[in-house]
Amino acid sequence: MATPQFASLLAALPPLSVANARADGRDCKICGGATEFFDVVDFNKFCNVTDYYAFGRSGIPVCYWRCVDCGFLFTDFCDAWSPEDFSRWIYNADYILVDPGYSEIRPAQLAQQVGCRLRGLESIAILDYGSGSGVMTERLRRQGFAGAMNFDPYSSPARPAGLFDLVTCFEVLEHTPDPIAALEEMRAFLRPGGCILFGQSLQPANIAEVRGNWWYVAPRNGHVSCYTEESLAHLAARAGMTFCGRAQLFLFRGAQALPVTERLYREFGPALIPRRLFAPGLGGDAAGNHALDSEWHAVERHPRGAFRWTARDTITWPLDPLPIYPCDLLVSIPLLGRAYPTVLEDAILSIGAGWAPVLVSGTEIRARIFVADSSAPEIRLRTQEPRSPADLRGVSDSRPLGISVPTALVGAANPGRSPRWRPPDLLP
DSSP states (O other): OOOOHHHHHHHHHOOHHHHHHTTOBBBEEETBBBEEEEEEEETTSSOOOTTTTTTTTOEEEEEEETTTTOOOOOOOOOTTTHHHHHHTSSSTHHHHHTTTTTTTHHHHHHHHOOOTTTTTTSSSSSEOOOOOOSSSHHHHTTTTOOOOEEEEEEETTTTTSEEEEEEEEEEEGGGGOOOOOOHHHHHEEEEEEEEEEEEBBBBBHHHHHHHSTTTTOOOGOOOOBBBHHHHHHHHHTTOOEEEETTTEEEEEEEEEEEEHHHHHHHHHHHHHEEEOOOOOOOTTTTTOOGGGGGGOOEEEETTTEEEEEEEESSEEEEOOOSSSEEEEEEEEEEOOSSSSSTTTTEEEEEEEEEEEEEEOOOOOEEEEEEESSSSSOEEEEEEEBBBOOHHHOOOOOOOOOOEEEESSSSTOOOOSSSOOOOOOOOOO
């Protein structure tokens, strides 16, 4: 017999329905898109690749959610916590056991890397945000960066005066339950033209398979937010900035550029701009372009939203002006289905003369394309020729079908919202 604790919970469960999942969803903290339940881990899970539960289980479940738009992965377990709560339950005397490198080894290594990159710019003002014990700042000063200072909401909460040419932030953003507020606070420390240099582990390509077994999903380390490149690009846009970088080292910058920003952007640029594309609605695309309807079959209904099948081997979307050129455009297209397994074999996305092969990952098509200037008017997807179910399976449907794409975000918490990401004006 079920224990009284679980008997009451089980008795309160509603009948199974996909509507329950939508009702239980959260809006993405970064882009506002719909999220889906992703996984649950125990609170004591920490970053130990050989044994996540070396210190035993706590019996406290921590649920994680993932945005089906930008891929942002997060838990709301700590959203209502105060700084005192974080200090008591996570950043306490035991924290060194779950992250032995944070106090000395990692900041010393980072200071050496940053100092080498900034050689010749020793006169700039640097703020290390989320600095822990301040080791990185002290090591930078030893290298001649006398204007280096540190700030940490927990260990060094006194806010430094003045503005800075560069804010550094290493393995910090995963600790914040409010990424937008954290970035806005960092940006407030910058003088016009300054930038934010940060290090961040990103979700692996197979995150949909490993799920909560990814080593970085670790609530005992305070890892409450986990990012993709696309989610970081959206985060930058929310702050009026652009995002670029590679191999866990990245840059947020505005439209203007101080010498330190110019140097780092030459190394880490171009900017990465996300675009998520959908099938046009009943009246054409978002701009009312009915001509695009000829590339698509009529709108159909799915238990979780409307969708359309492609009718041609080439599908086009208008390309809105981008906030900065040149740039890398990260294009993603949600994929509901394929008329036949090889329809996306050798598929490409192109913009003007630039093109890239598409990567089909689960229920999404993705490609990263370099865009040199504003001359290209559209984005094109080229697939194999559509084929009819009559030819493929001998059924009565003679329509040539390629792939099916939702007209809005499938499972969106707010189906009426515009799914198109619109770039704000860049801050100076």
